[in-house]
Amino acid sequence: MSNNTNLTLQFIKQYNGFSFEIDCILKEKVTAFLGASGSGKTTLLNCISGILSPDQGEIVYQDRKLYSSKHKINLPPEKRRIGYVFQEGHLFPHINIAGNIRYGQSRRKQKQYADVREIIDILEIEDLLKRYPKQLSGGQRQRVAIARSIAMEPSLLLMDEPLASLDSGLKNRIIPYLHHIKERFEIQILYVTHTISEAMALADEAYILSDGKITAHGDPHQLLTSPSAMPIANMTGVENVFTLPVSKVDKEKGITELEIGKQTLIIPYIDRNTGDSIPIGIRAEDIIISLEPNLPISARNSLKGCIDKIEKIGDKTILSIIVEGFHLSVKITHSAKEQLNLSQNTDVYCVIKANAVNLLLQDSLDLSVSAPTDHQPDP
Amino acid sequence: MRITSVEVAALTLSVKVALLSLIIMLPPGLFIGWLLVRRDFIGKTLLNTIVMSPLVLPPVVTGYLLLILLSKQGLIGSILYRTLKLDIVFSPIAVVIAVSIISFPLLVRGIMTGIASVPMELENAARTLGSNPFKVFLTITLPLAYKGILGGVILGFTKSLGEFGATYMVAGNIPGKTQTIALSIFDAVQLGNDIAVFRLVLISTIIAFIAIWVTERYIYHHNDVY
Numbered sequence: 001m002s003n004n005t006n007l008t009l010q011f012i013k014q015y016n017g018f019s020f021e022i023d024c025i026l027k028e029k030v031t032a033f034l035g036a037s038g039s040g041k042t043t044l045l046n047c048i049s050g051i052l053s054p055d056q057g058e059i060v061y062q063d064r065k066l067y068s069s070k071h072k073i074n075l076p077p078e079k080r081r082i083g084y085v086f087q088e089g090h091l092f093p094h095i096n097i098a099g100n101i102r103y104g105q106s107r108r109k110q111k112q113y114a115d116v117r118e119i120i121d122i123l124e125i126e127d128l129l130k131r132y133p134k135q136l137s138g139g140q141r142q143r144v145a146i147a148r149s150i151a152m153e154p155s156l157l158l159m160d161e162p163l164a165s166l167d168s169g170l171k172n173r174i175i176p177y178l179h180h181i182k183e184r185f186e187i188q189i190l191y192v193t194h195t196i197s198e199a200m201a202l203a204d205e206a207y208i209l210s211d212g213k214i215t216a217h218g219d220p221h222q223l224l225t226s227p228s229a230m231p232i233a234n235m236t237g238v239e240n241v242f243t244l245p246v247s248k249v250d251k252e253k254g255i256t257e258l259e260i261g262k263q264t265l266i267i268p269y270i271d272r273n274t275g276d277s278i279p280i281g282i283r284a285e286d287i288i289i290s291l292e293p294n295l296p297i298s299a300r301n302s303l304k305g306c307i308d309k310i311e312k313i314g315d316k317t318i319l320s321i322i323v324e325g326f327h328l329s330v331k332i333t334h335s336a337k338e339q340l341n342l343s344q345n346t347d348v349y350c351v352i353k354a355n356a357v358n359l360l361l362q363d364s365l366d367l368s369v370s371a372p373t374d375h376q377p378d379p
Numbered sequence: 380m381r382i383t384s385v386e387v388a389a390l391t392l393s394v395k396v397a398l399l400s401l402i403i404m405l406p407p408g409l410f411i412g413w414l415l416v417r418r419d420f421i422g423k424t425l426l427n428t429i430v431m432s433p434l435v436l437p438p439v440v441t442g443y444l445l446l447i448l449l450s451k452q453g454l455i456g457s458i459l460y461r462t463l464k465l466d467i468v469f470s471p472i473a474v475v476i477a478v479s480i481i482s483f484p485l486l487v488r489g490i491m492t493g494i495a496s497v498p499m500e501l502e503n504a505a506r507t508l509g510s511n512p513f514k515v516f517l518t519i520t521l522p523l524a525y526k527g528i529l530g531g532v533i534l535g536f537t538k539s540l541g542e543f544g545a546t547y548m549v550a551g552n553i554p555g556k557t558q559t560i561a562l563s564i565f566d567a568v569q570l571g572n573d574i575a576v577f578r579l580v581l582i583s584t585i586i587a588f589i590a591i592w593v594t595e596r597y598i599y600h601h602n603d604v605y
Binding site: 083104 | 511
């Protein structure tokens with residue numbers, strides 16, 4: 001990678017009656033752009049990759065002008081050599097997985113920073129190479145999509161909500177792969193998401209996009225846990241973020257218990273010791289409100305709390321519930337609120353699936369879901 | 380009841396002409412189909428109208444227009460005659476031209492259906508992976524559009540086999556030279572040769588039936604293997 005890893009983004013784009021404007025220089029290894037749908041995230045990535053042309057301005061990466069209205073430069077996507085992982089993967093359905101990964105690979109002969117073998121190992125997709133995209137699960141498909149874009153050895157990788165189509169459990173499994181990639185390869189990543197936990201788990205710097213403009217930027221943890229993030233949290237889906245100590249680890253049962261005051265929050269097993277603090281996120285819409293404890297349901301957690309505040313936002317009701325001193329935001333419908341007759345100071349139970357808890361770990365945690373295999377697939 | 384040598388010649392000519400027109404028209408068909416589906420440009424509607432017009436014009440009208448263009452006094456015919464001493468009217472070449480023009484809209488329709496069924500996102504993904512538009516067309520668009528393309532090929536081919544009006548106008552009805560199977564049916568009817576009519580109608584019907592059946596069975600209703 002050249003010494004100058006700056007990505008200068010300074011352009012305007014009008015698109016279907018929507019106006020996008022940006023002016024910033026990205027320097028960090030992983031930058032997250034956070035925004036609700038319609039905030040311009042995909043427009044941003046499409047302009048950087050060359051799929052869309054801005055109306056005016058400049059896009060410069062490592063001193064190389066990719067787009068400049070002043071100099072009449074507009075490199076086509078195939079000349080930009082920027083990796084792009086799409087939300088839906090967009091694997092080629094008529095080519096098997098090995099072929100998909102090879103598709104962009106052969107272009108650069110000198111200086112290989114990424115050995116395809118190693119990429120396949122890191123993303124654990126050896127066993128999939130001979131299959132076709134339709135035979136893969138959502139999580140496998142996204143891993144292959146990531147492998148495919150890295151195999152062409154881009155120095156800049158764009159990721160458009162690569163985990164959005166996956167459930168929380170799968171997300172937590174794929175995030176460590178992204179950490180591996182971030183640490184192993186000389187690659188700068190621009191990560192677009194509407195999920196605060198993903199931004200916190202991966203990014204060195206975060207930008208908040210709203211209505212086609214940057215409204216805030218800074219250190220992800222400070223930015224996204226501060227009260228100023230609440231407006232975006234409301235748009236992108238409120239996420240409750242806490243750091244809780246581990247009280248018990250049970251590898252056999254596949255669970256880890258976290259202490260939340262006198263109560264317990266059960267999450268899927270992670271390789272941590274008792275007493276370690278773990279940052280977690282729970283989306284407001286992933287919490288179910290119940291008036292009874294111990295319902296005969298599969299969700300592992302039922303935390304007792306008390307309603308502190310009830311707010312109407314658009315067509316939803318946001319409850320602010322105090323659980324052992326922690327504020328928990330819960331999003332429900334108006335009709336649910338009416339039916340349960342919820343009001344301030346009502347005692348309620350917050351029902352949470354263990355898999356709905358997002359881990360916000362900043363290191364590449366080994367979830368010990370699978371050990372490295374000896375299996376050597378055909379290239 | 381045996382098929383006559385003139386009828387064999389008509390059948391052979393029909394098949395040869397249909398194949399030849401397919402080979403000639405497939406590359407421009409793919410290009411124009413791609414252009415009409417994937418690109419925006421000035422005159423797109425005009426191009427579409429011109430390409431599709433043989434579908435709605437009476438074939439005799441198309442044939443008459445071709446006759447005017449290709450005759451020794453015509454816009455194209457005069458140039459060909461002066462430079463190459465070529466008189467294509469009433470020759471097998473005229474059959475190929477007539478058949479190609481008439482079947483082209485069906486071919487392009489199929490190609491357009493096929494190309495439109497390929498998600499643009501896949502083409503964009505291929506661009507970001509380093510392929511130029513031509514390579515994207517060859518490696519992504521074409522293989523994924525094959526069903527529609529094959530449908531257009533089969534329908535165009537069958538249309539070519541049975542073309543009558545335009546061929547009659549521009550190539551005449553010369554047995555052994557420009558007489559296709561459709562024209563030989565016309566002759567047989569004129570001569571009141573009922574057995575020959577029956578024979579030729581049966582052959583034509585079987586060919587048409589097989590073509591449609593194959594298209595429906597294996598192209599449009601076949602489960603996706605991918």
